[in-house]
Amino acid sequence: MTTRVQPLIEIDGVSKIFATSDGQPTWALQNVSLDVEPGEMVCVVGPSGCGKTTLLNLIAGFIDVTDGAIRLQGEAIKEPGPDRGVVFQEYALFAWLTARQNIEFGMRMRGLPKAERRTRADEYLKLIGLERAAERYPHELSGGMRQRIAVARALVNEPRVLLMDEPFAAVDAMTRATLQSELLRIWQQLKLAVFFITHNVEEAIYLSQRTILMSPHPGQVQEIIPIDLPYPRDRGSPEFGVLYARITAALHSQDSKVVHEESSQ
Ligand SMILES: Nc1ncnc2c1ncn2[C@@H]1O[C@H](COP(=O)(O)OP(=O)(O)O)[C@@H](O)[C@H]1O
Ligand SMILES: [Mg+2]
Known part of the structure; x- marks a missing residue:
C-alpha cells in the first residue's frame, strides 16, 4: 500500500462571494479545489478579476471563505500566521x-x-x-x-509556504529575470512551498512545477498543467515554446467565452 503524503495546503470546494455597494454580490471564486504539496512550486495564471488575489488572501488568512474549507497541514486556516x-x-x-x-x-x-x-x-x-x-x-x-x-x-x-502576488510585475524585464532565478535558488535551498500568482505565462513556465490556469466570472480552476521540464529552464527550448503556446491558447479561449457571454445578454 502506498501512503500519501499529506498536502501542505488543501483548498477544498472553496467559494467566496463579496457583497458590493450596488447590492450585486460578486462570485470571486466558485467551488475551487486544489492541493499544494510540501516544497512544491505552484504558479497561478489567469486574467484580471479571476480571483487570484482572493485565493491568496484566503490562504493567508486575511479573509474568510464563504463556502468550503482551506487547511494547512490538516488544520483549518482561521487567521494569518508565521507559517x-x-x-x-x-x-x-x-x-x-x-x-x-x-x-x-x-x-x-x-x-x-x-x-x-x-x-x-x-x-x-x-x-x-x-x-x-x-x-x-x-x-x-x-x-x-x-x-x-x-x-x-x-x-x-x-514559513512553510511563500505566498506571492505578482511580486515581480513592477520591475523591468532584466531585473525580473534575475529575481526569478534567485527565487528558484532560494526555493531549492530552503525547500519551502511557493504559491506564486502571475499574469505572465512565460514566468509561470519558467518557475513552476504545476501551473494552475484560472478563468473568471466566476473565478474557477480551468486547468492544471504539469510543467515537467528540468531546472534551470531554457526559455528558448522547443518544449518551453510548446507549453507557452498551449497555455496562451487556453487563455485566449477564455476571451472568446467572455465575448460570447456578453453578446448573449
Ligand atoms: N473586497 C472586495 N469587495 C468586493 N469585490 C471584490 C473584493 N475583492 C475582490 N473583489 C472582486 O472579486 C473578483 C476577483 O478579484 P481578485 O481576486 O482581485 O482577482 P485577480 O487578483 O485575479 O485580478 C473581482 O470581480 C473583484 O472585483
Ligand atoms: Mg490580483
Whole structure:
C-alpha cells in the first residue's frame, strides 16, 4: 500500500462571494479545489478579476471563505500566521524603517530579543545578497532590491509556504529575470512551498512545477498543467515554446467565452 503524503495546503470546494455597494454580490471564486504539496512550486495564471488575489488572501488568512474549507497541514486556516509568508507586488516595505529593520519587524512584534533579531535579519540579508544595503531606507533601493527585502522579510519567520502576488510585475524585464532565478535558488535551498500568482505565462513556465490556469466570472480552476521540464529552464527550448503556446491558447479561449457571454445578454 502506498501512503500519501499529506498536502501542505488543501483548498477544498472553496467559494467566496463579496457583497458590493450596488447590492450585486460578486462570485470571486466558485467551488475551487486544489492541493499544494510540501516544497512544491505552484504558479497561478489567469486574467484580471479571476480571483487570484482572493485565493491568496484566503490562504493567508486575511479573509474568510464563504463556502468550503482551506487547511494547512490538516488544520483549518482561521487567521494569518508565521507559517505563511506573503509578498505583494509593491508598497510592501515600511518607508520609515531601514532594510534590516523591515526584515526584523515581524520578529520584533513577536518579542524576539534584539541580538537574535539582528543575527537572523543578517542571515536573510546574506541569502538575498544585500548585506551591504542593510542600513538603507526603501527609497534608497531599486525596485528589484525592494522586492528582495520583501522576500527576506517573509522568509525570516521560516514559513512553510511563500505566498506571492505578482511580486515581480513592477520591475523591468532584466531585473525580473534575475529575481526569478534567485527565487528558484532560494526555493531549492530552503525547500519551502511557493504559491506564486502571475499574469505572465512565460514566468509561470519558467518557475513552476504545476501551473494552475484560472478563468473568471466566476473565478474557477480551468486547468492544471504539469510543467515537467528540468531546472534551470531554457526559455528558448522547443518544449518551453510548446507549453507557452498551449497555455496562451487556453487563455485566449477564455476571451472568446467572455465575448460570447456578453453578446448573449
Ligand atoms: N473586497 C472586495 N469587495 C468586493 N469585490 C471584490 C473584493 N475583492 C475582490 N473583489 C472582486 O472579486 C473578483 C476577483 O478579484 P481578485 O481576486 O482581485 O482577482 P485577480 O487578483 O485575479 O485580478 C473581482 O470581480 C473583484 O472585483
Ligand atoms: Mg490580483
